[in-house]
Amino acid sequence: MKNLANIFHNHPVVPIAMIDNIQNGLKLATILIREELPIIEVTFRTKEASDILKAIKDHYPDLIVGAGTVLNAEQAKIAFTSDADFLVAPGCNPRTIQTAQDLGMPTLPGVNNPTSIEMALNYNITTMKFFPAEVSGGIPMIKALMAPYQDIQLIPTGGINHENFQSYLATERVLACGMSWMVDKKLVEAGNWDEITRRVRLIKELSAK
Numbered sequence: 001m002k003n004l005a006n007i008f009h010n011h012p013v014v015p016i017a018m019i020d021n022i023q024n025g026l027k028l029a030t031i032l033i034r035e036e037l038p039i040i041e042v043t044f045r046t047k048e049a050s051d052i053l054k055a056i057k058d059h060y061p062d063l064i065v066g067a068g069t070v071l072n073a074e075q076a077k078i079a080f081t082s083d084a085d086f087l088v089a090p091g092c093n094p095r096t097i098q099t100a101q102d103l104g105m106p107t108l109p110g111v112n113n114p115t116s117i118e119m120a121l122n123y124n125i126t127t128m129k130f131f132p133a134e135v136s137g138g139i140p141m142i143k144a145l146m147a148p149y150q151d152i153q154l155i156p157t158g159g160i161n162h163e164n165f166q167s168y169l170a171t172e173r174v175l176a177c178g179m180s181w182m183v184d185k186k187l188v189e190a191g192n193w194d195e196i197t198r199r200v201r202l203i204k205e206l207s208a209k
């Protein structure tokens, strides 16, 4: 089983894609590999998502591909059979977590309050998604939430973009962050690969500072 903390330590910014056809998924994958940002979260918000995820893993086994927006145990099983490297959930659903752990799938449950953090800790999960980051209180909320919990790390997503991601990454206990901005759904649908490439490069450039 891959170690989530290691994955995100090596890849502190994760593009989050909402795509509905395989060709676009493969195109995005080629851009991310070429630009040396070899990680993507494919959200299960389209009915094609699991097929797209599988196609990306078949073509590019070294690209780290997470299944996002996993809402229940059934979707966790589908993500597993699609060869996802890890699962991301917006909430902290014990059935999803238990299913994923039974399958040996690393899971990033979503938390934004002490109750959900403690639910995740019950499953020995110490790397969690902080979602939806900006509207849940952003960086001040992270600081307040982390005070009682010494051993956890967060991956904020939701409302994060090129303008604010560096502040999140500079916050103690933030291991990485996720954003759809780099691989915006509208740009993918329009086939605007140049703009997607520009955004990926900008994030990489800013990350290096």
Ligand code: 3PG
Binding pocket: 016, 043, 068, 069, 131, 157, 158, 159, 160, 178, 179, 180, 181
């Ligand atoms: C997620 O799936 O984690 C978020 O919806 C991504 O949020 P964003 O579109 O605000 O980046």
